[in-house]
Amino acid sequence: MKAIVNGKLITPGPNGDFRVEQDKVVIFEDRILEIINKAEFDTRDRGSFEEVYYAQGQYVSPGFINLHIHGCVGSDTMDCREMGLRRMTVFQASTGVTSMLPTTMTYDMPKVNAALNLVRQATSYRDGARILGANMEGPFISESHKGAQKASHIRKADFDLIKEYSDVIKLITIAPEELPAGSDFISKCRDAGIRVSLGHTSADYDCAINAINNQGATHITHLFNAMTGLHHRNPGVVGAAFDSDAFCELITDNIHVSPGAQRIVHKVKGKERTVLITDSMRACGLGDGESELGGQKVFVTGQRAVLEDGTIAGSVLTMDKGIYNYAQNIHIPVWQAVECATITPARSIGVEKALGSIEVGKMADLTVFDENVHITITFCAGKEIFLE
Numbered sequence: 001m002k003a004i005v006n007g008k009l010i011t012p013g014p015n016g017d018f019r020v021e022q023d024k025v026v027i028f029e030d031r032i033l034e035i036i037n038k039a040e041f042d043t044r045d046r047g048s049f050e051e052v053y054y055a056q057g058q059y060v061s062p063g064f065i066n067l068h069i070h071g072c073v074g075s076d077t078m079d080c081r082e083m084g085l086r087r088m089t090v091f092q093a094s095t096g097v098t099s100m101l102p103t104t105m106t107y108d109m110p111k112v113n114a115a116l117n118l119v120r121q122a123t124s125y126r127d128g129a130r131i132l133g134a135n136m137e138g139p140f141i142s143e144s145h146k147g148a149q150k151a152s153h154i155r156k157a158d159f160d161l162i163k164e165y166s167d168v169i170k171l172i173t174i175a176p177e178e179l180p181a182g183s184d185f186i187s188k189c190r191d192a193g194i195r196v197s198l199g200h201t202s203a204d205y206d207c208a209i210n211a212i213n214n215q216g217a218t219h220i221t222h223l224f225n226a227m228t229g230l231h232h233r234n235p236g237v238v239g240a241a242f243d244s245d246a247f248c249e250l251i252t253d254n255i256h257v258s259p260g261a262q263r264i265v266h267k268v269k270g271k272e273r274t275v276l277i278t279d280s281m282r283a284c285g286l287g288d289g290e291s292e293l294g295g296q297k298v299f300v301t302g303q304r305a306v307l308e309d310g311t312i313a314g315s316v317l318t319m320d321k322g323i324y325n326y327a328q329n330i331h332i333p334v335w336q337a338v339e340c341a342t343i344t345p346a347r348s349i350g351v352e353k354a355l356g357s358i359e360v361g362k363m364a365d366l367t368v369f370d371e372n373v374h375i376t377i378t379f380c381a382g383k384e385i386f387l388e
Helices: 082-094 109-122 185-191 205-215 236-242 259-273 319-330 334-341 343-348
Strands: 002-012 018-028 032-037 051-054 059-062 064-069 097-104 134-137 169-174 195-198 247-251 274-277 289-293 296-301 304-307 366-369 375-380 383-387
Touching (some): 059 334, 064 319, 064 334, 064 343, 082 097, 082 375, 185 205, 274 319, 289 304, 334 343
Parallel strands (some): 247 274
16 A cells, blocks of 8 residues: 655545645555545554655645647657657656547548557556547548648548547547538447547537537537637637537647636636647657657747747647646636546546546546646556656
8 A cells, every 4th residue: 555645635525626635645556545634544554555655735636637649758649659659658647647648640541540559559558647548630620720730631531440449549539510411420439439529620600519419529629729719690619619518628838728718718618628638749848949740840939839831730738837827827726727637538538437536446546746736746556657
């Protein structure tokens, strides 16, 4: 057994909202065994504990869940390299992430399939953050809102192209307006356990709301970016996102979405439907300079990454910084913002029974950080995967 003491535990309250508990100790192996008072822990035989960690008054939080990440520290999901994926999981652990969905891009299908095969294999990795499966962003998107993705590889949605990978794909982005009339693509994905997200799309409000309310789409890919915006006569995909129960991804680097827009999302969608993501690419963690995304040159200056034509190209955001930014922007404590990077993404892909909160019986995915969300230690299934 292991224990973390002298921390401020972020746990679900009676109504499900996160709260902070003082003088509590979390005891765990691969799963959380007990959450007890410090006074009771002091009576326990310390010899029965493999390790006791002292949080020094910092927050003890559920591990973060990153549902949309292309790459970091020089590696990318589409490289199809085992060591690259391992490097990504180790770096993500240093940012508090304990579970992630490596994300593919719009490439030719053989390359996408190779990436999916590797992600399937990588679910067994235990060096860093856990790989839950893949997020498939494209190639079933709209050319008019392709963003940093290559138009030459865009295809019409066809479930037969992904059926073989329904065990590994957890989330897929599509442009619903590109589906033929009467298409059952979304329902087939739903039946196979794949969540469908609307993104890189020129859909109008009616098309988007139909995909959500009648066909079963559940997510919006990086809200506001690469989609039709909100207009009072044409509410667009953003309007459909606000007028439905869809989970909304949000890149909180303050470049993709302004602080003011983040506050609007918080007021409309709340912590229950807002999912913080990084959408980071290989340049993340490397600093300024030239990089690559989807076979195209990318130039990074500070937190901004752009293609040669100035198009915003993914991000270099890390989850710890994203949580801090979000808390600052919407004027809430960081422990409240944590909900949008833990239990909410867990619910959005159906893994909330095992992940996303500090509760007895759930996986011991934990991270410790201060008021600035500076990470000092991360555990995945009780294993120490990062220690500052």
